[in-house]
Amino acid sequence: MKSLKIKTATLTFIVSVFVVSATLVAFTFPNKPWAVPEKFEKMKNPVKSDAGSIADGKTLYGTHCASCHGKKGKGDGSKAAQLETECGDFTTPAFQKETDGAIFYKMTEGRKDMPTFAKKIADESERWAVINYLRTLK
Numbered sequence: 001m002k003s004l005k006i007k008t009a010t011l012t013f014i015v016s017v018f019v020v021s022a023t024l025v026a027f028t029f030p031n032k033p034w035a036v037p038e039k040f041e042k043m044k045n046p047v048k049s050d051a052g053s054i055a056d057g058k059t060l061y062g063t064h065c066a067s068c069h070g071k072k073g074k075g076d077g078s079k080a081a082q083l084e085t086e087c088g089d090f091t092t093p094a095f096q097k098e099t100d101g102a103i104f105y106k107m108t109e110g111r112k113d114m115p116t117f118a119k120k121i122a123d124e125s126e127r128w129a130v131i132n133y134l135r136t137l138k
Protein backbone atom coordinates (compact mmCIF):
# COMPACT_ATOMS: atom_id res chain seq x y z
CA MET A 1 0.00 0.00 0.00
CA LYS A 2 2.77 2.35 0.95
CA SER A 3 4.45 2.06 -2.44
CA LEU A 4 1.16 2.70 -4.17
CA LYS A 5 0.77 5.93 -2.20
CA ILE A 6 4.26 6.99 -3.17
CA LYS A 7 3.54 6.19 -6.79
CA THR A 8 0.33 8.24 -6.69
CA ALA A 9 2.19 11.13 -5.08
CA THR A 10 4.94 10.95 -7.70
CA LEU A 11 2.40 10.83 -10.49
CA THR A 12 0.49 13.79 -9.06
CA PHE A 13 3.76 15.69 -8.79
CA ILE A 14 4.74 14.95 -12.39
CA VAL A 15 1.31 15.93 -13.66
CA SER A 16 1.38 19.19 -11.70
CA VAL A 17 4.83 20.09 -13.00
CA PHE A 18 3.59 19.42 -16.51
CA VAL A 19 0.45 21.53 -16.09
CA VAL A 20 2.36 24.42 -14.50
CA SER A 21 5.04 24.46 -17.21
CA ALA A 22 2.48 24.18 -19.99
CA THR A 23 0.65 27.17 -18.51
CA LEU A 24 3.88 29.14 -18.21
CA VAL A 25 4.81 28.37 -21.80
CA ALA A 26 1.35 29.39 -22.93
CA PHE A 27 1.72 32.76 -21.22
CA THR A 28 5.30 33.40 -22.25
CA PHE A 29 4.78 32.41 -25.88
CA PRO A 30 1.16 33.18 -26.67
CA ASN A 31 1.52 31.66 -30.12
CA LYS A 32 2.94 28.24 -30.85
CA PRO A 33 6.29 28.25 -32.64
CA TRP A 34 5.70 28.27 -36.36
CA ALA A 35 7.97 25.81 -38.14
CA VAL A 36 9.19 26.96 -41.54
CA PRO A 37 10.38 24.36 -44.08
CA GLU A 38 14.09 24.73 -44.87
CA LYS A 39 13.38 25.41 -48.52
CA PHE A 40 11.54 28.62 -47.56
CA GLU A 41 13.87 29.55 -44.72
CA LYS A 42 16.71 29.97 -47.24
CA MET A 43 14.69 31.47 -50.07
CA LYS A 44 16.05 34.77 -51.39
CA ASN A 45 13.78 37.73 -51.98
CA PRO A 46 13.78 38.19 -55.77
CA VAL A 47 12.29 41.69 -55.54
CA LYS A 48 14.84 44.42 -54.96
CA SER A 49 14.18 46.56 -51.93
CA ASP A 50 13.92 50.03 -53.44
CA ALA A 51 11.56 52.98 -53.16
CA GLY A 52 9.22 51.48 -55.79
CA SER A 53 8.76 48.04 -54.22
CA ILE A 54 8.54 49.49 -50.71
CA ALA A 55 5.77 51.84 -51.88
CA ASP A 56 3.91 48.94 -53.54
CA GLY A 57 4.35 46.87 -50.39
CA LYS A 58 3.03 49.71 -48.25
CA THR A 59 -0.14 50.01 -50.32
CA LEU A 60 -0.75 46.24 -50.18
CA TYR A 61 -0.03 46.23 -46.45
CA GLY A 62 -2.60 48.96 -45.91
CA THR A 63 -5.22 47.00 -47.84
CA HIS A 64 -4.56 43.48 -46.56
CA CYS A 65 -2.62 43.54 -43.30
CA ALA A 66 -3.10 46.72 -41.28
CA SER A 67 -6.59 45.78 -40.07
CA CYS A 68 -4.98 43.13 -37.84
CA HIS A 69 -1.28 43.95 -37.70
CA GLY A 70 -1.80 47.66 -37.17
CA LYS A 71 -0.67 50.65 -39.20
CA LYS A 72 2.86 50.47 -37.81
CA GLY A 73 3.03 46.66 -37.52
CA LYS A 74 2.70 46.56 -33.76
CA GLY A 75 -0.14 44.04 -33.85
CA ASP A 76 -2.76 46.55 -32.74
CA GLY A 77 -5.04 46.77 -35.77
CA SER A 78 -8.78 47.34 -35.33
CA LYS A 79 -9.55 43.60 -35.73
CA ALA A 80 -6.75 42.39 -33.46
CA ALA A 81 -8.78 42.38 -30.24
CA GLN A 82 -11.35 39.97 -31.67
CA LEU A 83 -8.76 37.37 -32.64
CA GLU A 84 -7.86 34.35 -30.53
CA THR A 85 -4.18 34.57 -31.36
CA GLU A 86 -1.85 37.53 -31.03
CA CYS A 87 -0.77 39.11 -34.30
CA GLY A 88 2.83 39.55 -33.18
CA ASP A 89 4.90 42.71 -33.47
CA PHE A 90 6.78 43.36 -36.72
CA THR A 91 8.94 46.04 -35.08
CA THR A 92 10.72 43.65 -32.69
CA PRO A 93 14.28 42.41 -33.31
CA ALA A 94 12.94 38.84 -32.98
CA PHE A 95 10.65 39.36 -35.95
CA GLN A 96 13.15 41.33 -38.00
CA LYS A 97 15.65 38.49 -37.52
CA GLU A 98 13.39 36.10 -39.44
CA THR A 99 14.47 35.53 -43.03
CA ASP A 100 12.48 36.98 -45.93
CA GLY A 101 11.75 33.40 -46.98
CA ALA A 102 10.29 32.53 -43.56
CA ILE A 103 8.01 35.58 -43.67
CA PHE A 104 7.05 34.74 -47.24
CA TYR A 105 6.11 31.21 -46.14
CA LYS A 106 3.96 32.37 -43.21
CA MET A 107 2.22 35.00 -45.28
CA THR A 108 1.56 32.56 -48.11
CA GLU A 109 0.31 29.66 -45.98
CA GLY A 110 -1.38 31.42 -43.07
CA ARG A 111 -2.35 29.70 -39.84
CA LYS A 112 -5.59 29.96 -37.84
CA ASP A 113 -6.42 33.69 -37.52
CA MET A 114 -3.65 34.58 -39.96
CA PRO A 115 -5.19 34.25 -43.42
CA THR A 116 -3.44 32.66 -46.38
CA PHE A 117 -2.45 35.16 -49.04
CA ALA A 118 -1.64 32.63 -51.76
CA LYS A 119 -4.78 33.73 -53.61
CA LYS A 120 -5.57 37.15 -52.11
CA ILE A 121 -2.16 38.42 -53.22
CA ALA A 122 -1.71 35.93 -56.03
CA ASP A 123 1.30 37.67 -57.58
CA GLU A 124 4.35 36.36 -55.71
CA SER A 125 6.40 39.47 -56.46
CA GLU A 126 3.73 41.53 -54.69
CA ARG A 127 4.09 39.31 -51.60
CA TRP A 128 7.85 39.88 -51.68
CA ALA A 129 7.26 43.62 -52.02
CA VAL A 130 5.15 43.53 -48.83
CA ILE A 131 8.16 41.97 -47.08
CA ASN A 132 10.37 44.83 -48.29
CA TYR A 133 7.88 47.17 -46.65
CA LEU A 134 7.80 45.11 -43.40
CA ARG A 135 11.58 45.64 -43.18
CA THR A 136 11.00 49.39 -42.82
CA LEU A 137 8.84 48.91 -39.70
CA LYS A 138 11.75 48.46 -37.29
Ligand code: HEC
Nearest residue numbers: 031064065068085086087088103106107111112113114115
Ligand atom coordinates in the same frame (compact mmCIF):
# COMPACT_ATOMS: atom_id res chain seq x y z
C1 HEC B 1 -7.41 38.69 -39.84
C2 HEC B 1 -6.19 39.18 -39.22
C3 HEC B 1 -4.90 39.16 -39.98
C4 HEC B 1 -4.64 39.71 -41.23
C5 HEC B 1 -5.60 40.43 -42.16
C6 HEC B 1 -3.23 39.46 -41.47
N1 HEC B 1 -2.66 38.78 -40.42
FE1 HEC B 1 -0.75 38.16 -40.27
N2 HEC B 1 -1.14 37.28 -38.52
C7 HEC B 1 -2.35 37.31 -37.85
C8 HEC B 1 -2.26 36.51 -36.65
C9 HEC B 1 -3.36 36.28 -35.63
C10 HEC B 1 -0.95 35.99 -36.61
C11 HEC B 1 -0.36 35.02 -35.59
C12 HEC B 1 -0.65 33.63 -36.14
C13 HEC B 1 -0.07 32.49 -35.35
O1 HEC B 1 1.05 32.62 -34.83
O2 HEC B 1 -0.71 31.44 -35.30
C14 HEC B 1 -0.28 36.51 -37.79
C15 HEC B 1 1.04 36.22 -38.10
C16 HEC B 1 1.71 36.75 -39.16
C17 HEC B 1 3.12 36.53 -39.44
C18 HEC B 1 4.06 35.71 -38.59
C19 HEC B 1 4.60 36.61 -37.52
C20 HEC B 1 5.83 36.06 -36.81
O3 HEC B 1 6.07 36.51 -35.67
O4 HEC B 1 6.54 35.24 -37.38
C21 HEC B 1 3.42 37.22 -40.57
C22 HEC B 1 4.77 37.32 -41.24
C23 HEC B 1 2.21 37.86 -40.99
N3 HEC B 1 1.19 37.56 -40.12
C24 HEC B 1 2.13 38.68 -42.10
C25 HEC B 1 0.94 39.23 -42.56
C26 HEC B 1 0.87 40.01 -43.76
C27 HEC B 1 2.05 40.39 -44.60
C28 HEC B 1 -0.45 40.32 -43.92
C29 HEC B 1 -1.08 41.07 -45.07
C30 HEC B 1 -0.72 40.67 -46.41
C31 HEC B 1 -1.19 39.75 -42.81
N4 HEC B 1 -0.31 39.10 -42.00
C32 HEC B 1 -2.55 39.86 -42.60
C33 HEC B 1 -3.49 37.97 -38.27
C34 HEC B 1 -3.65 38.60 -39.49
